[in-house]
Amino acid sequence: MTTPPLILLAAGGTGGHLFPAEALGVELIKRGYRVRLATDSRALRYSGLFTQDMTDLVPSETVRGRDPVSLARTAVMLGYGLVVALGLVRRLKPAAVVGFGGYPTLPPLLAARLLGVPGIIHDANAVLGRANRFLSGRVNAIATSLPGVLDRDPALAGKTVTVGTPMRPAVLAAAAVPYEAPQANGPLRVLVVGGSQGARVMSDIVPPAIERLEPALWSRLVLTQQVREEDMARVRAVYDKLKINAEFAPFFSDLPARLAQNHLVVSRSGAGTVAELAAIGRPSILVPLPGAIDQDQFANAGVLSGADGAVRIVQSEFTPDRLASEISAFAAEPAQLAAMAAKARSVGRLDAAERLADLVAKVAGI
Known part of the structure; x- marks a missing residue:
């Protein structure tokens, strides 16, 4: 028997990012695919679809200030996260990496880009978040919850699809x-x-x-x-x-x-x-x-x-x-x-x- 394709989901460690990832994960499993989650340590507080044995922690850091020390710390942590993510993507060999926003999505999506793995981002907001904005030109497709989010950017609008916000079974x-x-x-x-x-x-x-x-x-x-x-x-x-x-x-x-x-x-x-x-x-x-x-x-x-x-x-x-x-x-x-x-x-x-x-x-x- 052939092993079902694996989809690696990447999300920041808050409910707004994790819950849509969980909803997509449920649907993908229903279709016979395998899923894993790449995120930060905050996600462990949520006891939803992603158990610890389905979760990979990838180091990351949010931009917390514009001073040189803060920016340097963010760059170092994201660089370290990219090294970890490159190893993760090489080992898992996912068919695609799907990001749901937040800085913890940067290393997995950039690793996917470097290794030639298809990348997709989803943004639930009426305006694109900072991490997704950075990734938008580096992925194969962009999914939005609301129409018109990228209408003013023709280069991105052509690969953008309005899908809505994936809802968990509880919703x-x-x-x-x-x-x-x-x-x-x-x-x-x-x-x-x-x-x-x-x-x-x-x-x-x-x-x-x-x-x-x-x-x-x-x-x-x-x-x-x-x-x-x-x-x-x-x-x-x-x-x-x-x-x-x-x-x-x-x-x-x-x-x-x-x-x-x-x-x-x-x-x-x-x-x-x-x-x-x-x-x-x-x-x-x-x-x-x-x-x-x-x-x-x-x-x-x-x-x-x-x-x-x-x-x-x-x-x-x-x-x-x-x-x-x-x-x-x-x-x-x-x-x-x-x-x-x-x-x-x-x-x-x-x-x-x-x-x-x-x-x-x-x-x-x-």
């Missing part, structure tokens, strides 16, 4: 759960998340916003909030004082199911979160991470807010008073939440993993 299961708007005077379920790394701003703003709500709303709220360990005590103190029905955790491994269970989501607007909100069809208040060079989260949030499926609030305007006003308005108009859920769902794509797998098979010639 596809959550997408099958219909949205039910809250009943008048019934429970109002609100989920607050800040991305796979958490977000302190949510701990700073959401508790005082809840304090500003009418007391009649306190008894209706069923609040689930992602809270960093260092912020847990102060957040809990506020909700205990108000007798809010609340659950906290630093990270939710079952986030897709929780998205489906809630009436309203308050969140950062990372590419993965926005894609899952669209696929599952849930209304949201999105607060883009400020200060990013390419403003990717602002653009991501604009995809849903432009479709009337979300409210986008820049962080400087994300105040307790503003958030309290938005929650109060939604509580008074449940039909608006239902309409936003439908609009968000109209943006979502559920077949992205299949479409990306088709592209991989075509580029790899398998």
Whole structure:
């Protein structure tokens, strides 16, 4: 019997990069291919498709500063990672290498380029990330989640295919759960998340916003909030004082199911979160991470807010008073939440993993 082709997936160690890689991996395995993941040590915290025996750690480093010392450190670590990746690609002999963004993808994709192995990158953001931007001219194909990302660059547009964001089985299961708007005077379920790394701003703003709500709303709220360990005590103190029905955790491994269970989501607007909100069809208040060079989260949030499926609030305007006003308005108009859920769902794509797998098979010639 011939050994099935191997596809090496490369991803940065955060959920926004790893989850689409996992979704593609599931689809490729379903088609009879083998998969492995090249990533950094952060990925070991995720207990999804990629077990430790399916994972290869490749050294890498993010650009953390523009001073000579920081740049030199990044160059040395990426150079070391390239040496490791060259050995890995020679040993594994993959039919293709597929990158999902983040600096840990640079060594495997550059190794593939040097060794003549087909390379593909996928970018889930509305603007290409820095690592993918660097790799874009060095790969055989580019897959994007959203249309028009590279329309202004004819040299890249010709090898770009819009596929959507591959969704894990847990997201596809959550997408099958219909949205039910809250009943008048019934429970109002609100989920607050800040991305796979958490977000302190949510701990700073959401508790005082809840304090500003009418007391009649306190008894209706069923609040689930992602809270960093260092912020847990102060957040809990506020909700205990108000007798809010609340659950906290630093990270939710079952986030897709929780998205489906809630009436309203308050969140950062990372590419993965926005894609899952669209696929599952849930209304949201999105607060883009400020200060990013390419403003990717602002653009991501604009995809849903432009479709009337979300409210986008820049962080400087994300105040307790503003958030309290938005929650109060939604509580008074449940039909608006239902309409936003439908609009968000109209943006979502559920077949992205299949479409990306088709592209991989075509580029790899398998």
